Amino acid sequence: MNTVxxxxxxxxxxxxxxxxxxxxxxMRQTRARLEGRAxxxxxxxxxxxxxxxxxxxxxxxxxxxxxxxxxxxxxATSLVLAVLVPLVSTDxxxxxxxxxxxxxxxxxxxxxxxxxxxxxxGTAFGxxxxxxxxxxxxxxxxxxxxxxxxxxxxxxxxxxxxxxxxAADQPARLTSPAGLLAIAALAVAVLAESGRLPVDxxxxxxxxxxxxxxxxxxxxxxxxxxxxxxxxxxxxxxxGLLASLFAPWGIATGASLTAVLLALLLVVLKVTVLGMAxxxxxxxxxxxxxxxxxxxLAGSFLLAxxxxxxxxxxxxxxxxx
Amino acid sequence: xxxxxxxxxxxTGLGVAGAAAGLVLPQRGRGAVVGVLTAxxxxxxxxxGVAALGGSRWSAEIPGLLPLAGTxxxxxxxxxxxxAVAGAVVAAVAVYGVGYVAGHGAxxxxxxxxxxxxxxxxxxxxxxxxxxxxxxxxxxxxxMALTSLLLVMAEHRARASVRExxxxxxxxxxxxxxxxxxxxxVYASQAGxxxxxxxxxxxxxxxxxxxxxxxxxxxxxxxxxxxxVPLHAWLPRAHPEAPSAVSALMSAAMVxxxxxxxxxxxFDLLGGGPAWWWLLVMAMGGLSAVYGILQAAMASxxxxxxxxxxxxxxxxxxxxxxxxxxxxxxxxxVLAGLALAAALLHVVNHSAFKSLLFGAAGSxxxxxxxxxxxxxGGLRARMxxxxxxxxxGALGAVALPPxxxxxxxxxxxxxxxxxxxxxxxxxxxxxxxxxxxxxxSAGLAAAVFVKALGVGFFARPxxxxxxxxxxxxxxxxxxxxxxxxxxxALALVPGLLGDGLDRAVAVVGFAGTHPVSGGGLRVRLDExxxxxxxxxxxxxxxxxxxxxxxxxxxxxxxxxxxxxxxxWDCGGGAPTPRMAYTATSFAEPxxxxxxxxxxxxxxxxxxxVRESAYLVERVAFRNRVPDRIEHRLYRPVLDFLAAAGQxxxxxxxxxxxxxxxxxxxxxxxxxxxxxxxx
Numbered sequence: 001m002n003t004v005x006x007x008x009x010x011x012x013x014x015x016x017x018x019x020x021x022x023x024x025x026x027m028r029q030t031r032a033r034l035e036g037r038a039x040x041x042x043x044x045x046x047x048x049x050x051x052x053x054x055x056x057x058x059x060x061x062x063x064x065x066x067x068x069x070x071x072x073x074x075x076a077t078s079l080v081l082a083v084l085v086p087l088v089s090t091d092x093x094x095x096x097x098x099x100x101x102x103x104x105x106x107x108x109x110x111x112x113x114x115x116x117x118x119x120x121x122g123t124a125f126g127x128x129x130x131x132x133x134x135x136x137x138x139x140x141x142x143x144x145x146x147x148x149x150x151x152x153x154x155x156x157x158x159x160x161x162x163x164x165x166x167a168a169d170q171p172a173r174l175t176s177p178a179g180l181l182a183i184a185a186l187a188v189a190v191l192a193e194s195g196r197l198p199v200d201x202x203x204x205x206x207x208x209x210x211x212x213x214x215x216x217x218x219x220x221x222x223x224x225x226x227x228x229x230x231x232x233x234x235x236x237x238x239x240g241l242l243a244s245l246f247a248p249w250g251i252a253t254g255a256s257l258t259a260v261l262l263a264l265l266l267v268v269l270k271v272t273v274l275g276m277a278x279x280x281x282x283x284x285x286x287x288x289x290x291x292x293x294x295x296x297l298a299g300s301f302l303l304a305x306x307x308x309x310x311x312x313x314x315x316x317x318x319x320x321x
Numbered sequence: 322x323x324x325x326x327x328x329x330x331x332x333t334g335l336g337v338a339g340a341a342a343g344l345v346l347p348q349r350g351r352g353a354v355v356g357v358l359t360a361x362x363x364x365x366x367x368x369x370g371v372a373a374l375g376g377s378r379w380s381a382e383i384p385g386l387l388p389l390a391g392t393x394x395x396x397x398x399x400x401x402x403x404x405a406v407a408g409a410v411v412a413a414v415a416v417y418g419v420g421y422v423a424g425h426g427a428x429x430x431x432x433x434x435x436x437x438x439x440x441x442x443x444x445x446x447x448x449x450x451x452x453x454x455x456x457x458x459x460x461x462x463x464x465m466a467l468t469s470l471l472l473v474m475a476e477h478r479a480r481a482s483v484r485e486x487x488x489x490x491x492x493x494x495x496x497x498x499x500x501x502x503x504x505x506x507v508y509a510s511q512a513g514x515x516x517x518x519x520x521x522x523x524x525x526x527x528x529x530x531x532x533x534x535x536x537x538x539x540x541x542x543x544x545x546x547x548x549x550v551p552l553h554a555w556l557p558r559a560h561p562e563a564p565s566a567v568s569a570l571m572s573a574a575m576v577x578x579x580x581x582x583x584x585x586x587x588f589d590l591l592g593g594g595p596a597w598w599w600l601l602v603m604a605m606g607g608l609s610a611v612y613g614i615l616q617a618a619m620a621s622x623x624x625x626x627x628x629x630x631x632x633x634x635x636x637x638x639x640x641x642x643x644x645x646x647x648x649x650x651x652x653x654x655v656l657a658g659l660a661l662a663a664a665l666l667h668v669v670n671h672s673a674f675k676s677l678l679f680g681a682a683g684s685x686x687x688x689x690x691x692x693x694x695x696x697x698g699g700l701r702a703r704m705x706x707x708x709x710x711x712x713x714g715a716l717g718a719v720a721l722p723p724x725x726x727x728x729x730x731x732x733x734x735x736x737x738x739x740x741x742x743x744x745x746x747x748x749x750x751x752x753x754x755x756x757x758x759x760x761x762s763a764g765l766a767a768a769v770f771v772k773a774l775g776v777g778f779f780a781r782p783x784x785x786x787x788x789x790x791x792x793x794x795x796x797x798x799x800x801x802x803x804x805x806x807x808x809x810a811l812a813l814v815p816g817l818l819g820d821g822l823d824r825a826v827a828v829v830g831f832a833g834t835h836p837v838s839g840g841g842l843r844v845r846l847d848e849x850x851x852x853x854x855x856x857x858x859x860x861x862x863x864x865x866x867x868x869x870x871x872x873x874x875x876x877x878x879x880x881x882x883x884x885x886x887x888x889w890d891c892g893g894g895a896p897t898p899r900m901a902y903t904a905t906s907f908a909e910p911x912x913x914x915x916x917x918x919x920x921x922x923x924x925x926x927x928x929x930v931r932e933s934a935y936l937v938e939r940v941a942f943r944n945r946v947p948d949r950i951e952h953r954l955y956r957p958v959l960d961f962l963a964a965a966g967q968x969x970x971x972x973x974x975x976x977x978x979x980x981x982x983x984x985x986x987x988x989x990x991x992x993x994x995x996x997x998x999x
Contacts, residue, residue: 308753
């Protein structure tokens with residue numbers, strides 16, 4: 001098959017793997033600066049990974065295979081996502097397999113693995129985190145899939161590269177009411193899936209509020225490194241996905257290496273801007289009470305539903321209905 | 322060509338022989354012989370189903386078997402699909418049952434009656450889809466209901482709840498039969514014949530009102546058999562109380578026949594209908610999907626949870642059937658074929674994982690005597706194989722890759738998403754809602770099975786029974802292993818079904834789209850396309866998992882030895898199992914979110930000490946999530962009937978003179994009516 005396509009995948013996965021901790025570092029640094037702190041520097045997440053990997057692996061007494069295998073599985077699902085999601089090129093050897101529903105399901109698989117690990121510890125914290133995480137995940141699912149539905153209408157497919165390439169071809173799709181509503185709904189869903197404010201606060205360890213952190217409280221050493229790395233990968237891939245869907249300009253659609261390299265540069269830039277914007281916004285947001293989160297998600301679900309009906313009733317020129 | 326009748330005759334012979342063996346044989350060896358013969362019924366029935374899926378057809382009339390009407394049989398690919406599913410489930414569950422019955426003694430599932438009924442029940446499961454006339458169908462249908470009812474009652478000596486469940490099941494299944502009898506009688510009288518062939522021909526001449534009446538009556542009856550809300554009330558009672566092997570058969574094979582009936586009568590015999598039929602069906606399916614899984618999320622009883630999940634999955638299937646009807650009504654036979662294929666594929670997948678899950682639940686019940694998740698825990702260390710098998714079944718049930726449920730739900734979603742090509746405001750409103758329903762039920766199913774697996778099997782045992790659990794006997798594991806292999810095969814190579822799915826869809830006149838082929842799924846319509854390759858997903862995940870573990874090992878190569886450490890205890894001493902999250906606490910956030918739908922009942926009793934109202938001696942907290950639909954819908958009817966019965970008791974005072982008086986006045990009244998009325 002085409003070598004450029006393979007090169008695009010390798011570059012994309014390399015960029016995601018190397019860049020995900022940097023993205024988190026950048027977001028923390030942005031936040032620190034906006035709050036008047038010096039911050040630990042952009043490289044801190046990589047230093048954390050190195051430190052954790054050097055510590056001895058620890059198995060808490062009474063835990064089983066679910067606890068052991070959840071972190072690698074989380075990272076593995078994120079890596080498969082990093083391969084599938086078209087960030088730099090829509091013309092890759094895996095383009096036929098990059099189904100949006102599959103992408104959503106793989107995300108859920110990672111969440112589910114961690115929730116099982118949380119229950120496997122048999123502590124109150126683990127169960128609490130798992131219960132909250134699964135509640136939120138269950139409620140996010142309708143939003144995501146209806147938004148997927150809305151996005152797939154103009155493209156006539158749930159295949160991601162087709163959707164992205166179509167949007168790059170016809171930017172009018174994005175500025176249509178349906179496109180805007182779908183993006184807004186998806187953005188809220190991405191916040192919930194990646195455990196950011198206002199749904200979950202990744203830097204809290206307070207019993208009343210923590211969701212993701214409660215699940216992974218028992219992890220230490222290399223396992224913790226994997227859990228954190230997995231979460232960073234997910235955030236990077238999700239922001240990249242949002243960038244590709246919302247601002248696909250510059251993504252390579254052919255077999256030209258320069259286009260791929262340019263696209264890589266652009267996607268890094270786009271994700272950086274998105275990440276910094278998110279970090280800046282988080283300074284001003286408070287975490288929602290857990291039982292207010294459903295209201296937020298119901299709102300975003302409504303947006304997604306409106307997106308589908310809008311795309312139907314307002315007509316869709318240039319796309320198969 | 323002659324395989325189908327031969328296999329069906331073999332199945333019948335083995336079923337009858339099994340029933341005789343169950344009655345005659347002494348307790349020693351009874352279970353084994355009956356199990357082998359029942360497995361034979363499954364294999365033979367499954368073989369005829371597979372042959373029909375492969376393209377053979379067979380029909381026959383056996384006039385002497387029943388007075389007046391005779392019996393008619395016909396097997397096509399649609400019947401074949403349901404026969405193959407029922408056969409496979411029966412064969413695996415029969416093997417499981419041999420191990421299950423060994424520990425049961427002479428009562429309950431091991432009794433003469435239960436063992437004699439099991440092969441008959443298995444036989445009816447296989448034969449119902451082969452019936453080709455109203456009388457044959459109704460006879461087999463009722464035989465299936467009766468045998469399953471008696472099997473549900475098998476353990477009636479052990480628990481009073483079994484008797485209650487059996488009464489519910491008996492009443493509801495017979496109300497269903499009455500509706501079915503009424504609907505099919507009207508149909509047969511209007512069509513001028515009672516064989517399915519005559520019905521097909523006669524439909525054209527019937528008025529839309531009569532057709533609508535027939536459809537509503539039969540669809541209601543079939544929906545009740547499939548356990549659809551609001552006719553589900555029997556299902557979460559009867560399925561948990563039946564012996565686990567019977568639960569597996571009921572949840573994985575019997576409820577399917579409700580779907581079969583709906584497809585056979587709705588599409589094949591009536592030839593489709595107006596949009597409102599199918600909107601009604603979709604509404605019922607959507608309601609069942611969401612309500613069923615919500616109740617499952619609240620359930621702490623493992624088997625009750627699985628039963629509600631059956632309601633959910635049948636809801637999804639019926640949603641697909643309804644969508645197919647809607648598309649067919651709009652004239653899009655290709656999309657209709659896709660939706661129906663997705664629904665049928667989900668029937669197959671659901672049967673595979675649900676029978677496995679019920680099997681594993683039965684193993685747990687056998688090992689601990691406990692179905693309440695709040696009292697289990699820690700089973701993965703004590704019953705590792707059962708836990709692994711349950712995890713495999715749960716993976717299918719949560720509709721995530723690489724489970725088998727994901728494949729059919731993906732296809733279902735694709736058919737809905739592409740269904741927007743059908744013009745009309747109705748589809749534009751209904752389909753997004755249907756997608757949302759599927760998504761919400763999938764999301765909640767993930768929470769449900771994380772709860773079942775994480776609370777029931779992981780962590781540490783919460784009670785002594787759970788701590789003393791031991792792995793199940795080999796035959797039970799073997800039966801579950803067969804089902805697990807089936808789940809895995811369906812998950813990885815759905816193309817194994819080959820063209821069977823297309824043939825089944827073609828029976829009702831829809832176009833086959835070859836959605837499954839080889840190792841993948843492909844949806845190809847005029848302007849849209851989508852594809853999914855489960856094998857690739859599994860391979861990619863495996864490679865990624867290998868890469869991650871290898872990299873981690875390499876990076877932390879200086880620290881090879883894993884250390885064991887205590888759980889973090891906040892400095893307060895080792896946490897006890899009582900501190901772990903239970904199924905109830907796990908479900909609490911969801912219960913709060915869906916407070917208005919579920920209407921949970923909570924009581925807090927605070928008892929102060931006698932000396933002071935401010936010092937609390939005891940606090941009691943009760944939390945119950947009753948089935949609200951059942952509560953609101955059934956309770957008033959039951960109360961009314963009970964009140965009517967009570968007031969009628971005054972008429973029966975016990976005096977013979979009064980009764981003679983009733984007879985006299987009754988006769989006079991009748992004569993007066995006759996004289997005046999003439």
